[in-house]
Amino acid sequence: MAQYNLNVNGQNRQVDVDSDTPLLWVLRDTLSLVGTKYGCGIAQCGACTVHIDGKAIRSCSTPISAVANQKVTTIEGLSEDGSHPVQQAWIEHDVPQCGYCQAGQIMTAAALISDNKNPSDSDISDAMNGNICRCGTYLRIKAAVKTAAKNA
Amino acid sequence: MTNNKLQSNRRTFIKVSAAAGGGMILGFNILGCKTDPKRPAFVAQQLANPDSWSELNGFLRIGNNGVVTIMNPNPEIGQNVKTSMPMIVAEELDVDWDNVIVEQAGLDTENFSRQLAGGSQSIRHGWDGLRKTGATARHMLVEAAALKLEVPSSELTTKSGIIYHEASGKSISYGDVASAAVDIEVPEEVALKDPKDFTIIGKDTRNVDGFNIAMGKPLFGLDVQRxxxxxxxxxxxxxxxxxxxxxxDSAARAMPGIKDxxxxxxxxEGSEKQWSDVNAFPELVAIVGNSTWQVMKAKKALKVEWERISDAxxxxxxxxxxSDLVSKAPNEAARKDGNPDSxxxxxxxxxxxxxxxxxxxxNTMEPMNFFANVTADRAELEGPIQTPEFLRMTISSxxxxxxxxxxxxxxxxxxxxGRRxxxxxxTEAAVISQQIGAPIKLVYTREDDMTQGTYRPAYKVTYKAGLDAAGNLIAFHVRGAGTHGSPVFAxxxxxxAVDNYLAENHSKESNISTGAWRAPRSNFIATAEQSxxxxVAEAAGKDPIDFRLALFDRAINKPVGEKNDYDAERYAGVLKLVKEKSGWGTDTPGVHRGVSAYYCHNSYVAQVLDVVMEDGSPRVKKVHCAVDCGIxxxxxGAKNQIEGGIVDGIGHAMYSALTFNNGTPDQNNFHQYRLIRHAEAPxxxxxxxxxxxxxxxxxxxxxxxxxxxxxxxxxxxxxGTRLYTQPFNTQEPLLG
Structure with a gap:
């Protein structure tokens, strides 16, 4: 066990965990931020996507030791009231079915539109291709990303 | 048919629970006005918490301020019943949807029936009962209002949670009469709305959990923390x-955070199994500890020797x-009409x-999991389950x-x-909690989830069609086989639609656990049959839609046999609709079209799919889909389900497979098991x-x-290649 400092959703947090603990489990088990989901544990499905210094990363395969002292943003920190353009677009397009993968989809989409204000269909496919939606809401996700980019 | 029980026991109607005074209830709602661009259009609307609630039946409570809480009785797996079932109650209750808060019910067989998610049956079975539930509560509110306003109830009308007496100009809200309504006798019969007067049913309504999902709120079994x-x-x-x-387990036990x-x-021995207890591995090793990662690591350090008890x-x-099975006739036919041989x-x-x-x-995105707290004489379970009533029976036993x-x-x-x-x-969670003597959350890794499944069986089917010189279908033979059951619906x-028809079934037993997978049997047989x-239509020199419609004409006008389990007119109806809407028959250069139609789970679907070639690879450009599911x-929500089913069906037909080598699945995570991704969707x-x-x-x-x-x-x-083997990408390298 070792102590790590990190900034999660604007708050400085100190955690005492094994150094190889993936950020995902620090968020979920230690900090009770369960919005970030476990899907595969090997960075293949994108359900665990969070931002490190604004970039989308897979928290299931990122050990805590690699993110100490960095700024982590999770779905809970994207906005206080659901006003982030991606969250708004997700609600507007009624994207989710089961909803489990959507936090990861939203975090990937938020990173995309902060880099690319006017993503094309292929930009969206490229950016989102690492996020699996087992319910098959891909068409709504694409539409929502476009709306979010427009409103951002 | 009334499947959702109405409470006929009067005593349950007199519960009036006081809310914790004041405060606000958080409902999700849509302000929908974008006059202020800085203000979000979709917000968590705060509804005023009433001073008291009146519970009119197990489905609904009405606050003295008119706020209505409606329970969703059935498990929500993404099919959106948490929104659509309460909509039906709200419709007949005649309230504004914006004033409704939906709560998920737990297993409660006193108040609800068929609390099960399966077979696409929640809405079909719930329809009458949900309507009557709403209408009964409305009736009681109206009767209470009649007493209060001292007018005959027959002169009262309702709209949006308000009761009107037109002659006197008086009106009173549901909230004002809710506490009195609990004393009204429950009617045996109630009048239901004329569907033309529906204001909620038939209206696009957003997922009641949509806001919480976008906020990352704890909604799922894996999110339970105690x-x-x-x-x-x-x-x-x-x-x-x-x-x-x-x-x-010596090394694993010594690891940090491991409790047992x-x-x-x-x-x-002696426990009673339910139909839902399909499980190839009833005996397991359980590792219990403080945190997920510590337990995951200890699991890897565990050394277990296994012994073979049946075939690999x-x-x-x-x-x-x-192959052997489909090459020979079974002892008896599942159905035979006419004389197929001649x-x-x-x-x-x-x-x-x-x-x-x-x-x-x-491969549900949320792996299997469950919370359990089992004490000496009590078990508390919380988690994702499609069959809670059966789980309760098993855990009890x-x-x-x-x-x-x-x-x-x-x-x-x-x-x-179907997995849940x-x-x-x-049951595993309950047994672990009981043995450990502590509340636990059981979590499957993705690998556990993929390699301990109740899989869709492997299937094979052979079709044979006989055409006369004019290209008419005069004989049809289908012989199917599967690991655990044939895929054929005889x-x-x-x-x-064919005079001479033969359907035959074979089944191969297997120690690999199988079960219902979205649209069981149909998920394979529709693709085979419609391909x-x-x-056959091509061999007959006929348009594939006209060829199918001619068969439907036969089934409508002079059906063969009496056991046909489809309505040929509704079936033909979706095919005609998709023909019209897709502009079938007008060729667009570079666009390659395929058609298909199928009936299952009481609904009819026809589809036209357009493929284009991009850089030498096929790409699904567009799907037209016609659906007859009644009202x-x-x-x-319905469109979302249809889109999802189409993407799911394309993905599995094209890319997905679970294969076995000496009893072990070759795939254990998404780097080996391919699921459809964004770029591959239509x-x-x-x-x-x-x-x-x-x-x-x-x-x-x-x-x-x-x-x-x-x-x-x-x-x-x-x-130019006909596809016979799924996933298609294994047969046709072009498909990637």
């Missing part, structure tokens, strides 16, 4: 047909056995083709706790697709509903089965 809760994981045999021989390592058995099956064995002998042309599909895993002391709360589920019909993971189309009919309760899907006012039927499954054939038929046009 004081003192430990994490448990299981280790199951690496191969089907194996069990535990010995365990060396035990063996559990969810099928102890491989996919090549399944292929050999199923009709085939007299046919001008005979076409025979065999179709194959592998095992599939469900296995843990020796009376059913009335077993409570089960259903969480929102991160997908089901089989709740052994819930009484489905084209049964009833075959396309090939559409929530069009927006560019657009256009959905058209038949408007016929018939009582609604389900939509969780029906759009999936036919799409594989629409895809195969379009890919044939694009590439």
């Amino acid at each position: 004081e003192g809760m430990l994490i448990a994981m299981i280790e199951h045999p690496p191969s089907f047909g194996m069990k535990i021989a010995s365990i060396d 390592i035990i063996t559990v058995n969810v099928e102890p 099956e491989s996919s090549s064995d399944h292929e050999t056995t199923l 009709a085939f002998a007299s046919a001008a042309q005979v076409i025979e083709k065999t179709y194959n599909a592998p095992f599939l895993a469900h 296995v843990c020796g706790i009376p059913q009335e002391n077993v409570s089960i709360m259903m969480t929102r589920m991160g997908g089901g697709f 019909l089989y709740g052994h993971f819930g 009484n489905r189309y084209p049964a009833g 075959f009919l396309d090939e 559409v309760v929530n069009p927006e 560019e657009s899907i256009e959905v058209h509903f038949v408007d016929n006012g018939i009582a609604p039927t389900g939509l969780g499954e029906p759009s999936l089965p036919p799409i594989g054939a629409a895809l195969a038929n379009a890919l044939y046009k694009a590439t």
Whole structure:
């Protein structure tokens, strides 16, 4: 066990965990931020996507030791009231079915539109291709990303 | 048919629970006005918390301020019943949807019936009961208002939660009469709305959990956290047909955070099994500890010796056995009309083709999990389960706790697709908690989830069609085989449309656990049947839609046999609708089209799929889909289901397979098991509903089965290759 400092959703947090603990489990088990989901544990499905210094990363395969002292943003920190353009677009397009993968989809989409204000269909496919939606809401996700980019 | 019980026991109507005074209830709602661009259009609307609630029946409570809470009785797996079932109650209650808060019910067989997610039946079975539930409460409110206003109830009308007396100009709100309404006698019969007066049913309504999902709120079983809760994981045999021989847990036990390592058995001698207890590995090793990561690491350090107790099956064995089965006739036919042998002998042309599909895993994005806290005489369970009532029976039997002391709360589920019909993971959680003596959350790793499945069986089917010289279908033969059951529905189309018809079934037993996977059997047979009919139509020199419609004409005008389990007019109706809406018959250069139609789960679906070639590879450009599910309760939710079923069906037909080598799945995570991704989804899907006012039927499954054939038929046009073996990308390298 070792102590790590990190900034999660604007708050400085100190955690005492094994150094190889993936950020995902620090968020979920230690900090009770369960919005970030476990899907595969090997960075293949994108359900665990969070931002490190604004970039989308897979928290299931990122050990805590690699993110100490960095700024982590999770779905809970994207906005206080659901006003982030991606969250708004997700609600507007009624994207989710089961909803489990959507936090990861939203975090990937938020990173995309902060880099690319006017993503094309292929930009969206490229950016989102690492996020699996087992319910098959891909068409709504694409539409929502476009709306979010427009409103951002 | 009333499947949702109405409370006839008067005593349950007199509960009036006071709310914790003041405060606000958070409902999700849509302000929908964008006058202030800085203000979000979609917000968590705060509804005022009433001073008191009146519970009119198990389904609903009305606050003295008019706020209404409606329970969703059934498990929510992404099929959107948490929105659509309460909509039906709210419609007949006659309140504004914006004033409704939806709560998920736990297992409560006193108040609800058929609390099950399966077979696309929630709306179909719930329809009458949900309407009557809303209408009964409305009746009681109106009667209470009549007493208060001192007017005959027959002169009262309702709208949006207000009761009006037109003659006197008086009005009173539901909230003002709710507490008095609980004393009104429950009517035996109630009048239901004329569907033309519906204001909620038929209106696009957003997912009631949409806001919370976008906010990352804890909604799922995996999100359950309790004081003192430990994490448990299981280790199951690496191969089907194996069990535990010995365990060396010394290294794992010594690891940080590990509390205990035990063996559990969810099928102890004398326990009673339910149909839902499908499970190849009743004996498991359970590792219990403080945190998920610590338990995951200890699980890897665990050393278990396994012993073989039954055959080590491989996919090549399944292929050999199923091929052997479809090559010979079973002892008896599932259905026989006319004289198929002589009709085939007299046919001008005979076409025979065999179709194959592998095992599939469900791969819900949320792996199996469950929370359990089992004490001496009580069990509290919370988690994702499609069959809570059966889980309760099993836990009661296995843990020796009376059913009335077993409570089960259903969480929102991160997908089901049939996997969560089989709740052994819930029983495992209960047994682990009982043995450890602490509340635990059982968590499967993705690998556990994929390699301990209740898989879609591997299937094979051979079709044979005989055409006369004019290209008419005069004989039809289907022979199917599967690991655990044949995929053939003997009484489905084209049964009833062909004079000489033979359907035959074979089944191969297997120690690999199988079960319902979204649209069981149909998920394979529709693709085979509709691909075959396309090939037969081509051999007959006919347009594939006209060829199918001619068969429907026969089934409508002079059906063969009496057991046909489809309505040929509704079936033909969706095909005609998709023909019209897709502009079938007008060729667009570079666009290759395939058609398919299928009936399952009481709903009818026809699809036209367009493929284009991009850089030498086929790409699904567009899908037109016509659907007859009767009344559409929530069009927006219904479209989402149909789109999802289409994407899911394309993905599995094209890319997905679970194969076995000596009893061990070759795939254990998403780097090996390919699921469809964003770039592979169709560019657009256009959905058209038949408007016929018939009582609604389900939509969780029906759009999936036919799409594989629409895809195969379009890919044939694009590439010249007929596809017989799923996943298609293993047969045709062009498909990537």
